[in-house]
Amino acid sequence: MLINHDFAQSITKSPVRKRSLTANKSNPGLTKSKKQKDLNQDYKLLQETIVKIEGAYAASTIRAYRADFTDFINFCHKRNANALPAQPSLVVQYISKLSESSRASASIRRALCGLSAIHRLNRLDDPSKDPDVNLEMRRMHRKLGRSAKQALGINGDLLDKLLLATENSIRGIRDRALLLVAYDTLCRRSELASLKVKDVKINIKNGSESASILLRKSKTDQDSSGKWLHLSQRAYLALLRWIEKLSKEQEYLMVGIDRGGRISQSALGSGQINRIYKRIAKNAGLEDGLIEQISGHSMRVGAAQDLLNSGASMPIIMQRGRWSKSDTVMRYLEFSNAIA
Numbered sequence: 001m002l003i004n005h006d007f008a009q010s011i012t013k014s015p016v017r018k019r020s021l022t023a024n025k026s027n028p029g030l031t032k033s034k035k036q037k038d039l040n041q042d043y044k045l046l047q048e049t050i051v052k053i054e055g056a057y058a059a060s061t062i063r064a065y066r067a068d069f070t071d072f073i074n075f076c077h078k079r080n081a082n083a084l085p086a087q088p089s090l091v092v093q094y095i096s097k098l099s100e101s102s103r104a105s106a107s108i109r110r111a112l113c114g115l116s117a118i119h120r121l122n123r124l125d126d127p128s129k130d131p132d133v134n135l136e137m138r139r140m141h142r143k144l145g146r147s148a149k150q151a152l153g154i155n156g157d158l159l160d161k162l163l164l165a166t167e168n169s170i171r172g173i174r175d176r177a178l179l180l181v182a183y184d185t186l187c188r189r190s191e192l193a194s195l196k197v198k199d200v201k202i203n204i205k206n207g208s209e210s211a212s213i214l215l216r217k218s219k220t221d222q223d224s225s226g227k228w229l230h231l232s233q234r235a236y237l238a239l240l241r242w243i244e245k246l247s248k249e250q251e252y253l254m255v256g257i258d259r260g261g262r263i264s265q266s267a268l269g270s271g272q273i274n275r276i277y278k279r280i281a282k283n284a285g286l287e288d289g290l291i292e293q294i295s296g297h298s299m300r301v302g303a304a305q306d307l308l309n310s311g312a313s314m315p316i317i318m319q320r321g322r323w324s325k326s327d328t329v330m331r332y333l334e335f336s337n338a339i340a
Helices: 015-026 028-053 059-078 088-099 105-121 131-144 156-164 170-185 189-194 233-243 270-283 288-292 298-309 314-321 326-334
Strands: 200-205 208-215 227-230 255-257 263-267
Touching (some): 028 059, 028 105, 105 131, 156 170, 156 298, 170 208, 170 227, 170 233, 170 255, 189 270, 208 233
Antiparallel strands (some): 200 208
16 A cells, blocks of 8 residues: 655656766765855956056045955855856845845945946946846835935034143144144045155245145046145144154155054054044043044034135035035035034
8 A cells, every 4th residue: 555655756856966966975075165266266356356446446445345345255155156247136135134234325335336346347247237136225225214424523613622632642743733634624534644744835925834735636636636735824833743753754644653652654544544533532521422423524524514604605615625516515514513
């Protein structure tokens, strides 16, 4: 008598599938080796792309592309899939994963933009254009919102509080110069890090001394035409005192200082500028909620707000801050920097 399980035979496997399963069982290291080969190939292709775009993109953009796409490669590797080219379904899963993390919507958009750029630069089909990817981005925006958190504007009043909180040391001299130069020039953090000692020019007019700094290249000056940025008397004196501490061989103006008080030869990283502002704000006794809102652009935001309050027109503010679009300036100026 036959029983039910006599009829429960599995579907006959195809010869190709059968050989594949047999090979995997007999040589489990083969699959692992192939995965590692695919991973190495993705990393290699990413590195070749990064080398290819050097000089064509801003350094901060290249860093973001590398970091975001490396994360995507690891995500794909854990799912036994290739990152280049990536399947749209996998990009959908990646966006969903990022939506559940602590990343903001602007950060996720940046990651997708980098993923798209890496594919296009390698002449591969762009998975970000797939309808399912667009739908997932809409879900992400409905969940997280579109607006980015604006940096707290460090205006003139708050700047004075920070200056009073700087240390009486070599670090304090550097910090005061950094704060005042950042406020006067409305420099982006990457622009501050790129300033060089040789580009500081001392001006003497009617017996009064002042200084200007040549900004060799900025986000809105990709051709490196350069622009002279003028400093107030207070910023000039703080900068002059800092330059006196630098060696003759020093190239960059804003550099790091180790715990022993030794001055580094390398420029500050963009991320370090943000941390310096937060450290000084903490010493000044600012509330934790306000300190969290400080970023590397806080000086730029506050200076633009002060210009607006002083009656400066939009073209003047755009020219001072080297903005190319008026709507970008408005996003800076709409953010309230009131201190409770």
